Each structure stands twice: as C-alpha cells, then as structure tokens.
Amino acid sequence: MIEGKILKVSGPLVIAEGMREANMFDVVRVGEKRLIGEIIEMHGDRASIQVYEETAGIGRGDKVVSTGAPLSVELGPGLITNIYDGIQRPLEAMREKCGANITKGIDEPALDRTKRWHFVPALKFGDTVEAGDVYGTVQETEVLVHKIMVPPGKKGTVVDLREGEYRITDRIGKIKLEDGTIEEITLMQKWPVRVSRPYAQKLPPVEPMISGQRVIDALFPIAKGGTACVPGPFGSGKTVVQHQLAKWSDVDLVVYIGCGERGNEMTDVLREFPELQDPRTGKSLMMRTVLIANTSDMPVAAREASIYTGITIAEYYRDMGYSVAVIADSTSRWAEALREMSGRLEEMPGEEGYPAYLTSRLAQFYERAGKVICLGSDGREGALSAIGAVSPQGGDISEPVTQATLRIVKVFWGLDASLAYRRHFPAINWLNSYSLYRDRLSDWFRDNVSKSWMDNTARLLKTLQIENDLQEIVKLVGVDALSAEDRMTLELAQSIREDFLQQNAFEDTDSFTELDKQNALIELIFSFGDKANKAIATGADIQSVSELPVRERIGRAKAIPYESYKTEYAKIDAEITEQLDALTAKAAADADFI
C-alpha cells in the first residue's frame, strides 16, 4: 500500500508527496473522507492527482492512499436500466443510501452485489476457450441477452461450469489456463476505462443506423459503427435531437452520457424512457438504455472520466455482438473539464486556453467507435456508433472543439438558430450539414428500402439548393420577377421543408417515421411538384396551384399512422391529379373564352 501526504490543494487538483512507487493513472483515495482521485502526473516523488469529488475540507498533510489499480468499470449483468455518475457510482443506490443530494466519499459498488441472475452455460466440461468466447448467457432485461465472455487475454479449458442462480461475484465455474493455473469465473469483469477493449478486426460500416428522423435518414444518414457530431448554439434543439436518437435508433443498446449538462435533462430521460415503447420490440425503451450522468453541478474532474466510462460500457456490449450507440451530450463540457485541469497543472495553453492535446484526445474517443469482428471463435460482428453534441460558444463553429471534432467525425448535423426561431425542428441546416456515409450506404438503401431512394433523396437536396439560390434573387427583386417554373420550385422546396423535413418530436405519430413511409412521402411531394409543373405549362396559374386544398392534405400526410399510410397516400395522390386537372381544364376554358 503506497501512502503519501498532501502538499497542495487547488480546486480539483491535489499534489501529494511520497508517491514515488505509485503508477501513473492509479486510482487513489484522498483524505479522511476517502475521496476518489486519479494520478495524472508524476514529478519525482510528487504526484498530481485529479480528484473526482469536491475537495473542500482537504488540507496539507492529509493522507493519500493508492489503490494500485487504474480507473476501471465493472462490467456484468445489471448495467442496463441503471444510472451512474461519471465514475460509475450508481445514483439510484446512492439516493437510497444518503438522500437527494450527493455527499462526499460515498463508496457504492456499481453493480448490485445481492441480486441473483439465472446463468445458462453455453459450454461444457473440456471445451477449449479463448478470449471473447461465450461461456453462457444471462437474460439481463426482457429484450437483451447478456453474454458472459472470456476476458481478453485468457485462453484455456473449461473444467467446471454450472447452470444456476448466481450473484455477480459468485463463482460460476473454473477454467484451466494454458500455464496450468486454475482461474475462477464470475459474471463480472473489470476493465480500465482509458484502454479500449480489443476486437479481432475492424470493418467498414455499410449499414445505416436508422433513426426514424426524416432529415437524418434521408439526407444525412449515419452508419452503424459511424461517428457524428451535432453542434449548435443553445436553444437550437441539440438535446431533443440526441434524445430522439436515443429513443428511436435501431440499435440493441444505447449508452447516454449526460456530460456537464442539466440535471433535469437526465431526470427527463430517467422518467420518460421507461414509459416509452421501442417500436421494434414493443418493450420499454429503458430495457436497452444505460445512463451516465455528470450534471453541470457535479465535480468537474469526473466529467472528464464520464465519457470514457460510457464508451467502455458500450464496447463491452459491442463485444457481445450487439449494435450499440453512444450518445454524448456534450463533448464541449468534457473539453472544458480538460481545459480546467490543464490550467491548474499550469500547462502551456493552446487555442482559447484548451490544452494542446485536445484534438488527439477527441480523436481517441471517436476512434473507439466502429464496426468490428469481435474476439471469440464464432466471429460475431458488433458495431459501436458514437454521436457527440458540441456546444460552441456563441454558436460560432470556428471554435477549437467544433473544429477538432469535425476533422474526425464523418457526419455533421449543423443546427441553426434561425431555423429554431422559426420553430423548424429538427433545426438541422440542410445547406451546410453533410454525411460522408451516404454513398457507402446506397447499396443498402437500394436493396432494403427502394431503388428510387437514392435518386429521391438526392433530388430533395438539389431542390433545396436551388431554392437557396432563388431566394437570393427574390430578396433583390421580389418574387414576381421569377418565372412560373421557378416559383413552382420555391413552392416545392417549401413543401419539402414543411411537409417532410419538419418533424415534431412530441407528436406520437410523427416522432418516428419508417423508411418506406419516408420514401412514399418524398414521392408524394414530388408527385405534386411534377404534376403542378405540367399544369402550369398548360396554362394554370401559379397562385391557384399554390392555394389548392390538397396542399393542406400533403402537409398533414406525415402524421398519418404507418398502418394506413399506403391507402391514404394513394388517396391524396388521386386528389392531386383531380384538383390539378380541374385547374388545367379551367385554364383551358378561360383561354378559349378570351
């Protein structure tokens, strides 16, 4: 046991002497209250320690004890549906133990030590196993089977393995390692958070992560195993976008990291998700969610750790062969935590005071995402997608965190305050957002949705781009100066914006849209555009076209339930034809009259 004494205390940074024997990144306990900290620098026998709890009341001469192990998370059944703080302490259990506020120095194991799980072995006596092989399974929640795996680096023969009801620290069996030693197996393993969990091979992502959000799926899709960022000023709807992704993405597990954000937002997830139904399984969404909460009033050092805690848990489930999404809100707060520690360590600052290693740390985080072949002899595939919100100061995306993020991630959903003011939600700006996965995913969309998908969505983007150009002209000389055809393009673009891109997260029938319905909706809008263009060419007047009653029906088409959308859309399409025909006929009659 290495024990040192405190020399200096400055906010979350503590310097202790007598620590020569300690390892870098070891977890230490600080002071009488045994606050949790981590060694981040060594100078001779002096260790700089970042403390994950409030340091008020700590002084010179207080004891620092090294635990001899790096910051690790407990991995095993019981993670799902739980809410943890940045260093994986269970908040629900802490509430029961010490009330509504978080007091210092609480020691509470991450996984419930008393709960019993039913373990079903998948292997038998004498089977040889290697790292990643599945010993057996535990039904963790109604929708997710937890696979108990051989930890990385282990290889041997099963000498004992029994079905039964176990607590997570109970021995479920034994293996004989290659060197002849016998190792006991439990349901739980530990893993250091700053080390990424190994896999066999990384694969290119080729399958989309379907979010049910029309602007994302149709225009800027993200792949399973991909990375995305959502920058936007406050009030532009970052959190709603993140919540929508957490709710509706077609993944097996979501790890939601609330990093330096509002306490009420985490409470919202915690209270709302159990009530919501996953459209794919029909079960509660909480059954596939793990929450990590370091709210903005919690100690800042734990904010730095929360991102790693979250992604390590996500990697663990990826290793079981699941598709997992990590949603981090917001990486800017994490970067600020880095900046604060860097300032206290008196490091030379980079841009805007952020440390010079900001970019490489961000890259390391996002690089832990990906589609992989997992360890284990069955060659199962898992995917880990990472989506990070960025909160640029003043909404100015030229600031260092946004720029560093953009160099790494492949999808950029740029939120726009002016869209939000108009209550156009999700306020993703279609002109500057991008997805580098679009082409790579095209085959999947062609095979699984429709052959027309890629052309339709490309045409959406093109129409919106043309609208932007035309708007420049309108601003200079007025809408009357445009040709009828151009004015029709404006009408069509408006319809795309209002009837397709806008999506109400708080409306049950609109919150999530299936891909085939999305495609049908695009086709319905274009059907109106094409037919209206024909009508105008044969003499119909643009004003009467834009005021046709059927347009209101198109406007409400997105809220038609999935079960009946096909027949309803066909009806609307028939109305379009009918009303435009009537206009053309009237125009022809008027022309004859003149």
Added chain:
Amino acid sequence: MIREYKTIEEVAGPLMLVKQVDGVKYDELGEIELPNGDVRRCRVLEVNGRNVLVQLFESSAGLNLAESKVRFLGHGVELGVSPNMLGRVFNGMGEPIDGGAKLIPEKSLDINGTPINPAARFYPSEFIQTGISTIDGLNTLVRGQKLPIFSGSGLPHANLAAQIARQAKVRGKDEKFAVVFAAVGITFEEADFFISDFKKTGAIDRTVLFINLASDAAIERISTPRMALTAAEYLAFECDMHVLVIITDITNYAEALREVSAARKEVPGRRGYPGYLYTDLATMYERAGRKMGSEGSITMIPILTMPEDDKTHPIPDLTGYITEGQIILSRDMYRKGYLPPVDVLPSLSRLKDKGIGEGKTREDHAGTMNQLFSSYARGKEAKELMVVLGEAALTPMDRLYAKFADAFEEKYINQGFNENRTIEETLDLGWELLSILPKSEMKRIKPEMVEKYWKK
C-alpha cells in the same frame, strides 16, 4: 483549536497570501482582524505547503501586514437559516441590515450546497401562470424551472421580474409561497424599485432580500447569490415552500469572478472570463428544481444584462447553455413602446411541453403555440421584405401574414406591466389573432382543435 496567524505576506487586489500556516483546509472560512478591531472575512483558495492563498470577501482597505491577524474557523462559508428570515433584509454576506434583531438560526448551512442527485429530481411539470401572454402562451414557465431574462442596459427587465413575482401562481392551489431576492451589484434605485413593489403588494412579508449594492465591495458579490440560494433551499426543501428566486444582475457576478481570476493570473477563456465560468454558473443555476422527499420547489429567474445586447457574449451564452430557456428583451420592441418588450422568436422555455396541454392549461395550447410562433416568424419575414421591395412585391398571403405580425405585436405582446391575463384569455386572444389568416394555414394545429376553437 483555532490558531491566529500574524504572517500575512502579500495583499494584492482581492487576494492575500498567508505563510507558515498549519492545518488549514481548502475552501475554509477565515477571519481577518484589523488593528482597529474590524473583522473581515476571507476564504481559502489554495493550500500550497505551508502557504495559503485566500480570497477576501470585503475590501482590503486598512489591512496591515504587520498588525493584522488571521484565524481560520474550521468550516466553509455558512449561512444561519430559520423560517424567521421571511420579511428580513440581509447584506451580501448574510447579515441583517434592516435594523431588526439578529436572527437566531435553526441551523447553519454551507453556502455552496451539494449537487442534487439526478435520480432524486422530479421533472418540473406544474404550470405557473404568470399572467403574461408571451410567457404563459409561448414560453411557459413551470415550477422548478430556471428561466433567465436576457436584457440590456436601459430595458425594463426589473418591471418584468416584479410583474412575474407579483402575478405568478399555480392555479387552483393555495400553497406556501415565498420570494428570495438577491441584488447583486445593482444600484440603489433598482433595488428600491423591487423593495417598494414588494411592499406595495404586501409580498414583502414572504420575501427574503439579500442586497449587495453597486457601492458595496465587488468581491462580496461572489457569495451573495449563494447566500440567497442557500436560504431558498432551506425554505423550499426543509420548510416545504414554493420559492421564486430572482437574482439580478448576473453580469455583475461574473465580473467579480473575473476579477478574482485575473488576480490569480489564471489562463483566461473568452473575453477574459475564467475557463470555469460555465461550471461556476452551473453550480448556482442547477440548485433550482424539485426533489424527492420534499414538497417544495425552487423556481429561478436570473436577470442579466447583455453587454452591447450581444447574445453571444460569454455570460448570456453560457447561461443559455445551462438554464432551461430564456426570455429575451428587445430594444426595438421597447422603442416601439410595446411592454413588456419581449423578443418572442429567440425566447424559449425548454420545459413548456411538459407543463401544457389538457389538464394543465388547455388541449389546444401546444398547437396554437407552434402556430403563433411560425406565423409570426413568417409575418416578420414578410415585413422585412416589404421594407426592401414595397408592399406590392408581396403575395396576397404574405400581406396577410404581415398584418398578422402587426396585430400580434400590438395586442398579444403589448399587454403592459399591470394586466394580469388568465391562460384562457391568452389562448383565446391567440385564436382571435390567428383568424386574420385563412383557416387552411393552420397546419401546426390538429384539425379537431381547429374545428373546435376556430373563431368564425
């Protein structure tokens, strides 16, 4: 054991270095005794070996390195609290200044508070009727929310805050209600406006005031809002009251924080404000809310003046990232004479969706709110276009929208500081204004609702 030290080595701005000190803890409260017997307070900012860096809470005038004595009290900065605080006036350090008797505290609480466990929060969802259409109808306030007012110098934010304090109520309920008011570096006149308004309406008996005026030591401003929040937490979570906290002006607070940071020679973030401004503000704002095991709640309305009306300035910007929305006041609207001059489009209440609808306000609330927003936005765009190109260049539909925008500003926004509208009046007014537009434009409202409420 409390020891006294006469080893003050340096005093510079708000900071002081004391040498050869033993057993002092981080964040501990200290007292400095001046040669003339005055006692000033300070707080430990850094322990470095036997040197201790402290931050003064009051001015350093009269401090003498040779003669002054420092003692450390073994605990952090605390506030003595009791239900008898109601109706009293305190200074920024929590001492009574109304000439009344000294408060006999029931207990002493650390003014920094402790983080609320998110698993123990209740999500705010109870509608508070403020009687102001732009808030009730469009940016609904709910109990436990923190909703700041972003204002500018010379705008009537004080009137708006006083109006909210006067009119706010949860409908159909008669509950214990209190106001905690923290004046942070504002002028006497401004503070006096609030006090006389509270007196006029009789609210003063259920109000606790913490006053740090512009003439008081700037450094005291760092503790003033925390004193107020500690009192609010006590009233809300231990006395089960519903507390409305008004803090004005956050900009002065942030500047005091910058002063300390600059004196410590820390690496500055944007515009010289310390990099931890976000965290620091968050530890205050996040103290609002409702939590398990208590009936009470803290609803917070911080007021800040945006330097140069710039919303991207670090203080409003970081505040906006923490609070649950913002009410923005606009100079243009004020010049037009519309009161309260709320800039509707960039204002926002993030918690509104949980506080409105059937059983809370009325079933048509969500739809009309969205419709009013988008129609007003389109109307304003049309009006801008009209300025450039003239009215003739607008389509007939855009002309209607422009007309709607004018009527909306005139009737809906411009209600004055004395009119108290019920939510039904606000919603009905919304429908009345929407009837300027054709019924087919009501795309944001459910057809059933349009059928039921559309004014013929």
